[in-house]
Amino acid sequence: MWAAPRKRFIQIIMTTEADFQKFVDDGYLIIKDFLSEADINEIEQKCYDIVQEMNPNEHTLQTFSTSEDDQNKKRNNYFMESADKIRFFFEKQAVNEKGDLTVDKHKALNKIGHALHVLDPVFKKVTHSQLIQRVAKNLGFKKPVVVQSMYIFKSPHVxxxxxxxxxxxxxxxxxxxxxxxxxxLEDCTLENSCLHFIPGSHKNGVSRRMIKAEDGVSTTFVGPLLEFDNDKFIPAEVEKGSLVLIHGEVVHKSEHNYSExxxxxxxxxxxxxxxxxxSKENWLQESNSMKFPPLYQ
Ligand SMILES: O=C(O)CCC(=O)C(=O)O
Known part of the structure; x- marks a missing residue:
């Protein structure tokens, strides 16, 4: 899959052969200046509009109830049914026991997912852009499909x-x-909790899987939870508009954002x-109404 770099790849996304080899070796690659300021603004504005229209009571309050079991079931369903929808997931710290937001709704979200790339024209356009298609082609993907999309907020404090x-x-x-x-879409630094990677950790397979549980409506983990040496993580500080390519098996994380x-x-x-x-065991499955869209034909 991870074929040798091609000249075209290097020309198009303006990186070097050494950078490409770094992806093969490390399992991630940072490509600067991938999106224009106009693209960034368009995406951010679109997300703002989506959140502006969203009524938090319809998305958080319904996940709360007096019974813990009932509450977990509702949360699970809300997540498990999100593959073909635009759904809103709130930060734990931004919602009190009654299910009320403790901060402005624009600063309370953890993420929106998981079908922005299908249901929203702006996200669809960015996801299927020629540049993205070329990156995938030049990395050796033959018939890729887009399986999920997310807007991640990592809001101040929460x-x-x-x-x-x-x-x-x-x-x-x-x-x-x-x-x-x-x-x-914003500069990512240690201060606002950039990603951290263990370079080369994509070469040892996958230790743990999250699969659909027998009840069909929740998930469970199989395989050992490995402990990773904190000292092996390398911070990936990146400027807004960069593209970070993440190999499916590379170990990565990000810290709580305590900054402003x-x-x-x-x-x-x-x-x-x-x-x-x-895998049919993945929580995320295409439905009859929404097949995973091909990135290119
Ligand atoms: O954005 C983050 O902080 C983490 C995202 C991530 O690890 C993922 O989507 O797999």
């Missing part, structure tokens, strides 16, 4: 930690052929379909 993980834990294919596109600054990101994942099987 933006929660993302524990060390591999994306293929959640999006599993056989053989493993997952690639994440992670596009910061948000850290907005648009991210999506592609999966190969040629000679590759999407």
């Amino acid at each position: 933006g929660g930690e993302v524990v060390p993980h591999q994306d293929s834990t959640f999006l599993y294919t056989e053989p493993m052929n997952i690639l994440g596109f992670w596009i910061p 600054k948000s850290r907005h990101v648009y991210t999506f994942h592609i999966a190969e379909t040629e000679d590759t099987k999407w």
Whole structure:
């Protein structure tokens, strides 16, 4: 899959052969100046408009009830049914026990997911842009589909930690052929909790999988939860408009955002379909009404 760099790839996205080799070696790659200021503004404005129209009571209050079981069931359903929808996931710290927001709704969200790339024209356009298509082609993807998209907020003070993980834990294919596109819309630094990677950690397979539980409406983990040496993580500080390519098996994380600054990101994942099987055990499944869209024909 991760073929040798081609000249075209290097010319088009203006990186060097050494950079490309870095992706193969490290499992991630930062490409500067990928999106224009106009594109960034358009995405941010679109997200603002989506949140502006959203009534938090319809998305948080319904996940709260007096019974813990009932509450968990509603939360699970809300998540499990989000593959073909635009749904709103709030930060734990931004919602009190009654289900009321403790901060402005624009600063209370953890993320929006998981079908922005299908249902919203702006996100669709960015996801299927020629530049993105060329990156995937030049990395050797033959028939990739876009399986999910997310707008991540990492809001000031409430933006929660993302524990060390591999994306293929959640999006599993056989053989493993997952690639994440992670596009910061604001500068990401140590202060507002940039990503951290363990370079080279994509070479040892996937230790743990999240699969649909027997009840069909919740998820469970199988496989050991590995401990990672904190000293091995390298911070990836990036400027807004960069593209961070994330190999499906590279271990990465981000810390809680205790700063005054948000850290907005648009991210999506592609999966190969040629000679590759999407696991029926993944929480994320295409439905009859919404098939995973091809990145290109
Ligand atoms: O944006 C972040 O902080 C983490 C995102 C991430 O790890 C993921 O989407 O897999």
